[in-house]
Amino acid sequence: MVKKLEGNGLWESSRMILPEHRTKHKEQRRLLQRRDRIVLDEQELEQIQHRLLESQEHKTAVKVRVYHPYEEQLVTGHVERIHVQRKRILVDGYWIGMADIEAVEQC
Numbered sequence: 001m002v003k004k005l006e007g008n009g010l011w012e013s014s015r016m017i018l019p020e021h022r023t024k025h026k027e028q029r030r031l032l033q034r035r036d037r038i039v040l041d042e043q044e045l046e047q048i049q050h051r052l053l054e055s056q057e058h059k060t061a062v063k064v065r066v067y068h069p070y071e072e073q074l075v076t077g078h079v080e081r082i083h084v085q086r087k088r089i090l091v092d093g094y095w096i097g098m099a100d101i102e103a104v105e106q107c
Helices: 017-034 041-057
Strands: 064-065 073-077 077-085 090-092 094-097 099-105
Touching: 041 064, 041 077, 041 099, 064 090, 073 094
Parallel strands: none
Antiparallel strands: 064 073, 064 099, 077 090, 090 094
16 A cells, blocks of 8 residues: 555556546647648749649649648649639549648649
8 A cells, every 4th residue: 555655656556537538638639730721922822823724734743732630631633624713723523722722743
């Protein structure tokens, strides 16, 4: 009994965690891994638009890096449509909002 009361023995002997505490801990760890949106300047936006238009006109493949809060997503293909009013593009059947595009590279 004396060993339990020495150092951290009291807490080490009781390792029970409530399910509510476990889920809250997982949520907090996930929030720490959350990515922030990248703020692009005008020159980068112009380069992205130029690459997208070039891909649509010449049917060349591009890699589009898309924002996601917890992971980096890449969409590869050629631009099929650019919808200016809705501010989105169609890359191989996948609609991407212009605000979600972080980078565009030629393949």
